[in-house]
Amino acid sequence: MNPITPTQQRELVCSTALFTDLYQLTMMQGYWLEGMHTQPATFDLYYRKQPFQGGFAVWAGLEPALDYLESLRFSAQDLEYLASLNLFRADFLEALRDWNFGGTVTAFREGRIVFPHVPLLSVTAPLWEAQLVETALLNSLNFQTLVATKAARCVIAAQGSPYGGQVVEFGARRAQGPNGALSASRASFVGGATGTSNVEAGLRYGLPLSGTHAHAWVQSFGSELEAFRAYARTYPDDAVLLLDTVDTLQSGLVNAITVAHELREQGHELRGVRLDSGDLAYLSRRVRAGLDEAGFPDVKIVASNDLDEQVIASVIAEGGRIDVYGIGTQLATAGGNGGGALGGVYKLAALNGQPKMKLTGDPIKSNVPGDKRVWRGRDADGLLAYDVLTLGEAPQTGERVSDPTNPLRASRLPELTWEDAREVVMRGGQRTFPADNLTTIQARALAELGQLQEGSLRLLNPHGYKVSLTQDVAELRDHTSEEIRADKVGV
């Protein structure tokens, strides 16, 4: 794999200031008119529930989010359009002309394993800068984290086979818009997929490409055998033949073996076959046996047809012999239990040094106020044990901590090795590091997945991970909440 250099990358759509909700702009003007726009604000980005009822999430979409922040400007066309809405004053729009994002971003590096209620990314910037970027940050991080997590789950399921198993992303046709497809290809790779069928994603992100042929190829010839021969002629070293246009076992397998022999006589080897319908566990066993008996133990079996982690696990449990899982719809749209969207939010936690929170009618929707640090504790085996939110220094062994959603669930910290889990990834609107390439990001994800406690990778009802607040954070929350209620009673 050769990741392309950033200068070869194509401009991403919507790296424009208007890719935002209208209310961000109306609030910006309001802050500006009130003279509050330059007050230093801190917003926390976090989510509240692990997707797919699983035990982890793979943090993805950070680098594109930083690209967005670095390039954020209002163009003349943007300002002309905003003027046409009759909502904005000319002097405010003039102030936007030289506007850019100059804030500080503290975040988990992309690819890390993350958990609910932990601030994954915090923006500290003048209020109007921090406010505008909410929509685009959430768009990039919510969706890519969701898809990377789904990909990791599929990879974990595929690796459950004693014969190994790879995941490639085939989702462009069912993805949610063109950029939905490209983002999905990128995020799938972060989560451990080994490639994509999407050629544009190959170019943009340097991803390995993968593909076979379609039913239309077979239908276009006089017979399936003729079609297979023609494909093998064209790609003597790369042919993967689709077996189910007529009948997988009675026609496809027989013809594929014929072509595999013919290729071998010419000094080539058939690369693989693809199954796209029927009982994949049964058919893959039969096809594997047929290929092995015919002398082709190295021909790979690729499967597609509405796969997800549950289908993969079930195929493997029944002795299926699939080498490569081509996953389309379920990966590109990240469907399934609690899938479809990651409910990440972006909440004001501090302004002018004062802690800020919202109460709302749903207690789980209250945020944790204040400028916090996230400490990740590992046990003696190096396995992840705790994420603890503090107001500064690392937590101490024996220190009392509590659950962010339920103060009654308290515990004392065991002896752990603590890491300040987030880094300042942007300062003054500029990255503090060169952008991570996708190979590095994927390696980071796979390494930290390997550091989870036993049972954390389980697809359903996994081992729960502990996220906690130190006492001073919990007290700050109680205190802030009381102050807000006091104000309310005073109204």
Next chain:
Amino acid sequence: MNPITPTQQRELVCSTALFTDLYQLTMMQGYWLEGMHTQPATFDLYYRKQPFQGGFAVWAGLEPALDYLESLRFSAQDLEYLASLNLFRADFLEALRDWNFGGTVTAFREGRIVFPHVPLLSVTAPLWEAQLVETALLNSLNFQTLVATKAARCVIAAQGSPYGGQVVEFGARRAQGPNGALSASRASFVGGATGTSNVEAGLRYGLPLSGTHAHAWVQSFGSELEAFRAYARTYPDDAVLLLDTVDTLQSGLVNAITVAHELREQGHELRGVRLDSGDLAYLSRRVRAGLDEAGFPDVKIVASNDLDEQVIASVIAEGGRIDVYGIGTQLATAGGNGGGALGGVYKLAALNGQPKMKLTGDPIKSNVPGDKRVWRGRDADGLLAYDVLTLGEAPQTGERVSDPTNPLRASRLPELTWEDAREVVMRGGQRTFPADNLTTIQARALAELGQLQEGSLRLLNPHGYKVSLTQDVAELRDHTSEEIRADKVGV
């Protein structure tokens, strides 16, 4: 609403030839090497199951798909990238340099109501042209049809209120990538939404924009009342105040009424309030009553918080008094029963005048071969009754037709008025009509939704719509299928 003119529109991402699956390109090269690439082919695009277990779908994404076909070219960068893959011959890549799409497209106009197993769009073009475009066509039409259908379902639910009700799309932060968000804004409008919060979508598609303010606005001030006053100062005629930062009834409503009085004294009227948490049916009744008693019966109530058509229906059934539903996640990702993705497919139906089909292991995945026409029958009241696939002329009263998935389910056609439901929308790679604007498309959708039989709009277990094949189509399918099996036996 003033739709912007096409020249003001921004270039859409991925209107490039590489937004396709790798296998389309490898098959193109194969057809080219075999000398088959110019054979005239017809592919049908259709889906097999109504989304959301509903009774209809709103056909959307056609105009962007036609934009894609018209602008499709391989750039020098594209060809350079393909060359780097070591899969393609230099002479083939040279042949792509002047390649464009010159085919004919026959389709339902965008916004029409559509049903499973009906070819919604057919491409007739030289085989290699028709093959390449599969991925991008499916991407545009699958996702936008899904979202437009979801929007229509939400609009139908909202209109179930005796007080009316509008739907606006608020989904950018949870959408599947930036273009997923923009496509969702566009498709939501096609399905009947009245606007979006996404400013970029407003510019690109000329959509009306909508927005309120966030919790952060309230948190940024010393008190909720101060925050409301500041927002009303900034937008005296457009202020929609978010009530739940502290407590919806005890704080938000009280402060909003205070500000509404202050605005009125200055000659303005509060535009609305927004609920974003808690029991929306209960809170909206209480807020409505509070506003009415205080003399503000025209202040609108906007609601958000993970809404979908089922939540809307339930709020209305319990007497909720919501005027505007702001729908985010569920609209932008089209979640829910059978949602997330529309399984549209694109299958070779004819090549060189010969009917083509695939059999596969799943009978429902077989296509209907041949060049077909789609006739839509309306009853004496003008209501939709039947879509019938024929090989040419309109079907006749009393003619025997059968279900495309079950030949045993046969019936005789009643007396209906038949319309040739699809039009040639592109010939020689050029549109035959000026592009429809979104106002026209939305009006077409709402008009045809009004022509469905009673019960067809029901959200669950709706009245089923009849899609049928004439006898000659069914016989062609049987005959083609037998020929393929005979070839298989002959192998």
